[in-house]
Amino acid sequence: MLSRTRKIAAAVGVAATLAFGVTACSGKFSEPFKDAPRSGNDNGAPADVIRMPDGFSNAASKCDGPNRVYVLYHGDQAYGDIAVVKDDPRCTK
Template identity: 55%
Template sequence: MTLTKRHRTAALAAAGVLALTALFGCDNKLTEPFNDAPRSKVENSTPADLITFPDGFSNAATKCDHGNRIYSAYHGDSPYAAITVVPNDPTCNR
């Protein structure tokens, strides 16, 4: 095997591993609830208000927690979201 064939073989093997990781490593965020960090037993199980936008735009959810309003913007089933907090929101009933 020449050096170029070795590099080509290694690159193909790495690409195969990367493809398999992408295929089997990415999962639906809704099927793995709380699969990120430890959490306490205190939870706010009240429903959030959902704000839906036309297809192609991110949706948002909002709810109050301990007097603070929390907004979470998400796009469909994507594994990312943007979060912002309005501290001591007067519209939140404590």
């Protein structure tokens, strides 16, 4: 049998691990810009947002020079996607 001290130490270890897991895994939605380094923001023109029904990923698209960039985003989930349409005619200035 484990001694009382070992039981307490094990309980503290489990509690610390759970506390770390809850705080370390807080979502991408609540911590914006926790991604790769960036050189700046492009807040000039708004993105075209496509809102899907609950349970489906939302999408946004925006021109980056001559290319249109599509990004899928699903709330706080750990997945998403990106696609680029090279030389999109809608992105000419």
